[in-house]
Amino acid sequence: MEWWLILLLIFGSMFLLFMIGLPIAFAFLTINLIGALLLWNGESGLNQLILNLSSSVSNFSLLPIPMFILMGEILFRTGIGVKVFEAVGKWFGRLPGRLSIVAVGSGTLFSVLSGSSVASTALLGKLLVPDMQQKGYKNEMSVGPILGSAGLATMIPPTALGILLASLASIPVGHFLLAITIPGFVLAAFFFVYVIIRSYLKPSLAPVYDVESNPLSEKLIDTVKYILPLGIIVFLLLGVIVLGIATPTQSAVLGAIGTIILSYFYGGLTWRSIWDSLTGTVKSSVMIFMIIIGSTTFGQILSYTGVTQGFVEVAAGLEFHPIIILILIQVILLVLGCFMEPLSIMMMTLPILMPISSTLGFDPLWFGTIMLLNMQMATITPPFGMDLFAMRGVTKGTVTMVEIYKAVIPYLFLNILLMALMILIPGLTLWLPSFIQ
Numbered sequence: 049m050e051w052w053l054i055l056l057l058i059f060g061s062m063f064l065l066f067m068i069g070l071p072i073a074f075a076f077l078t079i080n081l082i083g084a085l086l087l088w089n090g091e092s093g094l095n096q097l098i099l100n101l102s103s104s105v106s107n108f109s110l111l112p113i114p115m116f117i118l119m120g121e122i123l124f125r126t127g128i129g130v131k132v133f134e135a136v137g138k139w140f141g142r143l144p145g146r147l148s149i150v151a152v153g154s155g156t157l158f159s160v161l162s163g164s165s166v167a168s169t170a171l172l173g174k175l176l177v178p179d180m181q182q183k184g185y186k187n188e189m190s191v192g193p194i195l196g197s198a199g200l201a202t203m204i205p206p207t208a209l210g211i212l213l214a215s216l217a218s219i220p221v222g223h224f225l226l227a228i229t230i231p232g233f234v235l236a237a238f239f240f241v242y243v244i245i246r247s248y249l250k251p252s253l254a255p256v257y258d259v260e261s262n263p264l265s266e267k268l269i270d271t272v273k274y275i276l277p278l279g280i281i282v283f284l285l286l287g288v289i290v291l292g293i294a295t296p297t298q299s300a301v302l303g304a305i306g307t308i309i310l311s312y313f314y315g316g317l318t319w320r321s322i323w324d325s326l327t328g329t330v331k332s333s334v335m336i337f338m339i340i341i342g343s344t345t346f347g348q349i350l351s352y353t354g355v356t357q358g359f360v361e362v363a364a365g366l367e368f369h370p371i372i373i374l375i376l377i378q379v380i381l382l383v384l385g386c387f388m389e390p391l392s393i394m395m396m397t398l399p400i401l402m403p404i405s406s407t408l409g410f411d412p413l414w415f416g417t418i419m420l421l422n423m424q425m426a427t428i429t430p431p432f433g434m435d436l437f438a439m440r441g442v443t444k445g446t447v448t449m450v451e452i453y454k455a456v457i458p459y460l461f462l463n464i465l466l467m468a469l470m471i472l473i474p475g476l477t478l479w480l481p482s483f484i485q
Contacts, residue, residue, distance in 0.1 A: 051358035058083070058350070062396065066388075073335065076342030076395060083349040100345045110340070112221055112300035114333040116206035119281070119307045121325035121332075124171070126316030128274070132157050135270035138262045145247025145254035147180050148193040152243055155197025156204070156236045157278060165209075165427050168198035169435045173442035187451045188458075189247065189254040191443070195428050195435055195452070196239050196459030202390075202424035203232035205285055206303070208332070209390060210420050215340055216398045219416050222289050222296025226480040227413045228420060229286065231470055235421075238462045246458075281306050290483050342395065350399050357403075370408040371471065374415075377401060378422055378467065385426025389434060394423060417477045418470055425463045428456050 058079060065075035084093035136153045151172060158168045172194045180190035202209050205225040214224040247254040284302040288294040294302060311317040366373060384393050405415040427435045430453040439452055470476050 051354040054353045055355045073338035073342050076346050080345040101341050111297045115300035115304040117332045118304050118329045121328045122307050125321045126311040131274045135274040138267045145243050148189045148243045151193040152197045152239045165198045165201040166438045168201045169438040173439050184255045186253045187455045192455035195456045199424045217402050219412050223481040227417045227477045235466050381422045385429045390423035390426045414474050414477045
């Protein structure tokens with residue numbers, strides 16, 4: 049059977065399973081079971097499948113995944129996120145678009161606290177949108193900045209989606225976290241500049257209002273108390289890697305320990321919050337490991353049947369510059385992001401795209417970072433972006449889905465602008481990882 053026909057059968061079956069509502073991990077496991085039976089010689093294929101399932105997660109380098117999830121769970125469940133938001137808000141006074149700027153600043157900080165853009169969207173939406181609406185903010189300057197900045201949780205470490213992409217693509221996790229750091233903060237700067245300029249040019253979108261004056265001493269105390277300690281967490285996550293003090297796996301454990309100690313001193317660490325954090329970590333970790341299990345074997349089936357090699361040969365035979373092929377790949381991923389979840393896209397495409405990128409001579413860190421940005425866009429791309437529905441859930445009755453779609457469009461263009469810069473200037477991605485071996 050031709051490789052392209054096998055591909056159509058596999059992907060067609062996959063979409064059918066998605067349409068009937070089967071969870072992503074189980075959809076891939078179903079395809080893997082059928083593929084092993086039909087393509088790997090029946091019972092011997094099932095035995096090989098079991099060995100593959102075990103070896104795919106018996107990897108010490110995957111330890112950072114539950115550690116990062118535990119960090120986010122503890123920081124959110126102990127209430128530190130709300131305290132950080134309040135400390136940030138005190139610095140912006142009566143600036144035009146004050147609450148929009150606070151939303152971007154808080155979204156950037158929460159990205160360090162949580163690896164989930166959906167969680168950031170829900171939290172910021174609950175905290176900020178009602179107050180913004182009361183102050184006369186239009187949806188473009190209330191819903192939009194929250195959706196844009198919440199997506200930074202995908203591009204700023206620690207990021208669950210980024211770690212998963214690195215694991216699926218066999219990219220060193222520590223190097224990858226460093227690679228996405230600069231692009232993540234550049235994107236945050238883009239959002240700040242856009243909000244300030246837009247609010248200045250059209251004040252009616254974000255009216256200026258009187259705010260309580262906070263003395264400088266209070267601002268400094270809150271900054272030292274609630275914002276600067278996040279720098280310690282960032283150092284434990286990234287600084288110790290750059291300085292050669294710890295490996296990426298060790299830094300993840302250090303970050304989790306540092307988060308627990310920080311939460312204890314803030315007084316929010318209770319037995320209930322510890323239990324909820326641990327159970328939440330187990331649930332999320334099991335889900336991610338199930339996805340890794342399914343994706344690994346899925347990639348092996350594609351390779352065994354010749355699908356991966358067929359795609360590589362097609363890509364190598366195209367008489368286009370490699371950058372043109374890269375752009376075409378990103379366009380395809382953008383279109384997929386309009387209809388599918390990032391996890392589904394990554395699991396279906398990474399086994400094919402990584403060999404193609406290697407054939408074209410792309411650095412895996414560079415290519416992976418560009419793809420992660422694309423997956424971040426998938427969370428806010430109409431009509432089915434996950435973050436869009438999370439925002440709809442917390443603003444139900446006050447903001448329509450069409451208004452949410454309109455509000456997020458400028459931030460999609462800013463993401464595309466960053467992607468263009470990353471393609472033109474690879475150093476944005478590769479400079480920090482160059483400091484470690």
